[in-house]
Amino acid sequence: MSLLTTPEASSRQKENQKSRIRDTKRLAGPRIPLSPSKPSPAPSSVDDLANGLDNLSISQAAKSKAHPLAAPPTNAPLVSLNVGEESDVLKTFKFAPSEYNKARAYKPIDDYRSPIQLLTRDPNWAALAPQAQHGMLGIGNMPLNLTSVVKNDWQGRKVQVSEGTMSQARELSKTTEIPKPRSENPDGEAPMHQRAIVNHGADDRFITQRGEDGGFHAGHSLAAPKPTPIEDVEHEQRLRTALDIEPQPGRILSFTSAAPRPREDPTFALQRELVKPLYARPGGVGSSNGVYTNKTRRIPTTAERVLDAPGMINDYYLNLIAWSCTNIVGVALRESSYIWNAETNETDLLGTCEQENAYVSSIDFSNDGSYAGVGIDSGEVEIWDVETRTRLRSMGGHQSQVSVLSWNNHIISSGCADGSIWHHDVRVGAHKVMELIGHTGEVCGLKWRQDGEALASGANDNVVNCWDARVGSVGGDNRGHPKWSKSTHTAAVKAIAWAPWNPNILASGGGTSDCRINIWSASTGSRLHTLVTPSQVTSVHFSPHSKEIFSTHGFPTNAIMLHSYPALEKVAEIRDAHDARILNSAVSPNGDLIVTNSGDENIKFWRIWEPAPKKTKRKENPQVVESGFRSIR
Amino acid sequence: MSQKQATRNAITLKGSTAIVTEFFNFAINSILYHRGVYPAGDFHTVKKYGQPVLLTEDPNLENYIANILKQVEKWLMSKNINKLVLVVLSADTRVVRERWEFDIQIMEPEASKDGSIPAKPEKDIRAEIRGILKQIVGSNAYMPTLSDPCIFDILAYTEGDAEVPAEEWKDTHGHLIDAGKAQQVKLKSFDTKLHRIDAMVAYRYEG
Numbered sequence: 001m002s003l004l005t006t007p008e009a010s011s012r013q014k015e016n017q018k019s020r021i022r023d024t025k026r027l028a029g030p031r032i033p034l035s036p037s038k039p040s041p042a043p044s045s046v047d048d049l050a051n052g053l054d055n056l057s058i059s060q061a062a063k064s065k066a067h068p069l070a071a072p073p074t075n076a077p078l079v080s081l082n083v084g085e086e087s088d089v090l091k092t093f094k095f096a097p098s099e100y101n102k103a104r105a106y107k108p109i110d111d112y113r114s115p116i117q118l119l120t121r122d123p124n125w126a127a128l129a130p131q132a133q134h135g136m137l138g139i140g141n142m143p144l145n146l147t148s149v150v151k152n153d154w155q156g157r158k159v160q161v162s163e164g165t166m167s168q169a170r171e172l173s174k175t176t177e178i179p180k181p182r183s184e185n186p187d188g189e190a191p192m193h194q195r196a197i198v199n200h201g202a203d204d205r206f207i208t209q210r211g212e213d214g215g216f217h218a219g220h221s222l223a224a225p226k227p228t229p230i231e232d233v234e235h236e237q238r239l240r241t242a243l244d245i246e247p248q249p250g251r252i253l254s255f256t257s258a259a260p261r262p263r264e265d266p267t268f269a270l271q272r273e274l275v276k277p278l279y280a281r282p283g284g285v286g287s288s289n290g291v292y293t294n295k296t297r298r299i300p301t302t303a304e305r306v307l308d309a310p311g312m313i314n315d316y317y318l319n320l321i322a323w324s325c326t327n328i329v330g331v332a333l334r335e336s337s338y339i340w341n342a343e344t345n346e347t348d349l350l351g352t353c354e355q356e357n358a359y360v361s362s363i364d365f366s367n368d369g370s371y372a373g374v375g376i377d378s379g380e381v382e383i384w385d386v387e388t389r390t391r392l393r394s395m396g397g398h399q400s401q402v403s404v405l406s407w408n409n410h411i412i413s414s415g416c417a418d419g420s421i422w423h424h425d426v427r428v429g430a431h432k433v434m435e436l437i438g439h440t441g442e443v444c445g446l447k448w449r450q451d452g453e454a455l456a457s458g459a460n461d462n463v464v465n466c467w468d469a470r471v472g473s474v475g476g477d478n479r480g481h482p483k484w485s486k487s488t489h490t491a492a493v494k495a496i497a498w499a500p501w502n503p504n505i506l507a508s509g510g511g512t513s514d515c516r517i518n519i520w521s522a523s524t525g526s527r528l529h530t531l532v533t534p535s536q537v538t539s540v541h542f543s544p545h546s547k548e549i550f551s552t553h554g555f556p557t558n559a560i561m562l563h564s565y566p567a568l569e570k571v572a573e574i575r576d577a578h579d580a581r582i583l584n585s586a587v588s589p590n591g592d593l594i595v596t597n598s599g600d601e602n603i604k605f606w607r608i609w610e611p612a613p614k615k616t617k618r619k620e621n622p623q624v625v626e627s628g629f630r631s632i633r
Numbered sequence: 634m635s636q637k638q639a640t641r642n643a644i645t646l647k648g649s650t651a652i653v654t655e656f657f658n659f660a661i662n663s664i665l666y667h668r669g670v671y672p673a674g675d676f677h678t679v680k681k682y683g684q685p686v687l688l689t690e691d692p693n694l695e696n697y698i699a700n701i702l703k704q705v706e707k708w709l710m711s712k713n714i715n716k717l718v719l720v721v722l723s724a725d726t727r728v729v730r731e732r733w734e735f736d737i738q739i740m741e742p743e744a745s746k747d748g749s750i751p752a753k754p755e756k757d758i759r760a761e762i763r764g765i766l767k768q769i770v771g772s773n774a775y776m777p778t779l780s781d782p783c784i785f786d787i788l789a790y791t792e793g794d795a796e797v798p799a800e801e802w803k804d805t806h807g808h809l810i811d812a813g814k815a816q817q818v819k820l821k822s823f824d825t826k827l828h829r830i831d832a833m834v835a836y837r838y839e840g
Contacts, residue, residue: 253803
């Protein structure tokens with residue numbers, strides 16, 4: 001890059017030149033020996049040429065100095081740049097005061113009047129002549145070079161200075177803003193200048209290119225516009241004209257307008273990725289009206305009946321609806337629980353909490369449908385007689401809200417917000433017969449298997465537990481441990497369902513950040529299937545008579561979905577079945593209707609399945625299930 | 634019938650150009666998706682070449698690529714283009730990070746007796762293209778991740794005498810990656826008997 005005075009250095013330079021020439025062989029047109037200003041040349045292409053041209057122009061000053069003809073005294077015609085003249089060159093050459101002072105550190109100021117002049121004063125200029133004849137030498141990245149562009153014959157024997165070229169070049173330098181040397185890599189560029197300074201010490205007349213890496217422009221250099229490609233190209237073309245180089249045979253073109261930027265900031269994209277379960281899920285693509293039904297199955301997409309349910313608490317963790325085998329729907333609305341008779345279409349108040357500001361947090365009917373278990377937020381489990389609408393007993397003990405209840409004959413199991421599950425024997429005074437510790441979060445899903453031999457629970461700690469009812473004896477402080485425990489879900493597990501036609505199959509559905517329905521083998525705990533749904537799963541049911549899974553969903557689809565089992569193909573989807581998220585659902589005793597309750601304070605009845613072929617209440621009848629169970633064994 | 638058979642079994646410059654242009658569209662989209670130049674949410678999956686391929690849903694980007702490819706198609710028809718390069722630059726510093734090169738070579742197959750060129754089975758072409766697209770997907774394994782926002786540019790290397798719509802295309806430089814910091818990987822090729830596309834990727838690697 002700078003003046004090299006030692007023979008080794010010059011030989012190295014030649015080596016570099018050679019390699020560069022080899023690299024540029026692919027370029028058609030006149031071959032330009034380029035000054036090795038960059039340590040390692042890029043693979044051949046126009047870039048090389050462009051770099052070469054930059055360097056070429058930069059190094060012309062050195063060459064002109066090196067040639068006897070081009071190095072006349074100060075007043076020679078070529079060197080028309082005197083201090084007083086205030087030429088363009090000197091304008092560009094003007095340093096900021098600090099820069100000026102720094103430069104002074106190396107040499108006396110009068111050396112800077114003109115690059116040419118100062119080069120002629122080099123006592124060693126003769127030593128440089130061979131290199132100069134061979135090619136060019138660079139003199140830093142001085143932006144002065146265009147004025148002294150000299151046409152050279154590349155044989156290195158003779159140099160002719162064309163006055164026309166000179167004036168052309170001078171003119172160019174007036175009109176052209178000379179692109180600054182690339183500063184993309186300050187680490188790569190800066191040491192080069194510094195090295196030069198160190199090597200040559202105070203005798204160096206090399207004028208450092210400050211401004212890119214120096215301190216004086218530090219504030220600007222970061223913001224300084226880099227040469228855009230178009231400027232580069234124009235500059236290159238001007239140089240080509242100035243140097244009489246034939247244009248390249250090919251062109252590199254780019255589209256004038258820049259590519260459109262991504263619509264959003266990437267950080268937004270990340271955010272969007274994080275909240276993706278809310279609105280973009282695989283399998284979540286519905287039709288335009290939000291209704292999807294299989295072609296072979298005709299499913300009514302509107303509710304068969306809608307009931308008003310004022311005061312329905314919009315809480316995911318509560319289980320506020322149940323349908324008994326006597327065809328009675330129980331609904332808990334704030335502090336009261338109501339029963340609606342599906343046959344007579346009569347509504348009655350079942351009962352109200354005694355405590356102030358209490359609310360009913362769960363409701364479930366016993367297997368025979370004569371009793372209703374009601375869980376209260378204060379931790380009591382109440383047993384109500386459905387027929388007489390009287391409270392039979394209240395079983396306390398839980399420390400916090402009872403979010404879910406499940407009956408198994410004389411045992412009512414309650415899931416509590418503290419993560420415990422208690423078995424209450426309703427027949428005896430000391431009602432708590434077992435405590436199941438297996439959850440650390442609020443238990444919100446709890447279902448006994450039809451045969452009463454297994455209990456499945458899901459909780460806010462994302463865990464699904466399967467308990468074996470036969471393990472453990474009756475006793476107040478008896479603690480059960482889960483048969484198996486799964487933490488596959490990534491959100492609270494509220495939806496739990498046993499397949500009525502196969503006691504080995506358990507389904508569980510996860511909440512907002514999970515949205516999956518997992519099908520488990522109850523005996524081994526292995527995951528048989530996983531179904532990804534577009535939104536929070538709030539409840540899941542197997543069809544009593546056909547191999548299908550019904551599920552209800554929360555925001556954003558508020559959908560009810562029907563999938564086949566085990567293929568898990570979507571049979572039907574009704575989006576926005578409710579205006580708010582669906583909280584829970586219950587299947588009618590004959591298995592044709594499903595009731596859903598929602599945060600929009602409506603209860604809707606959907607005719608999803610055909611009633612059982614035989615008029616038996618298979619779902620709620622343990623006899624049938626038991627025989628089915630035996631046959632499987 | 635035999636006439637029909639003949640046309641189907643022959644390849645024309647137009648047909649070959651269509652195949653190549655279509656490939657460029659999918660290749661560009663794949664690169665932009667897999668290298669994360671555009672957010673993944675902007676893309677949707679389509680089935681192409683017997684595999685799922687991602688196409689952008691951003692109408693601006695779609696138009697942009699379509700406009701470029703329209704001109705590329707013209708150049709292909711006039712046999713004036715010899716290379717298409719997709720350059721991925723860092724948005725802030727404009728440092729070239731990746732250079733996806735597609736060399737276009739005009740092949741001169743021998744024509745059959747009636748002057749038509751027997752076509753290469755579409756299945757074979759598809760399989761070759763699939764190979765390239767899979768390599769683009771696989772490139773994520775060895776190429777450094779682009780953690781900062783990036784932009785892209787498409788360069789067309791044309792013959793000097795190519796017709797260039799001046800208001801749409803401008804001369805530029807090659808956006809080469811600084812030597813010594815570049816790693817190159819040769820990707821697979823495909824040909825239609827009229828065009829041969831050699832793919833290559835160079836990326837900036839400061840290890």
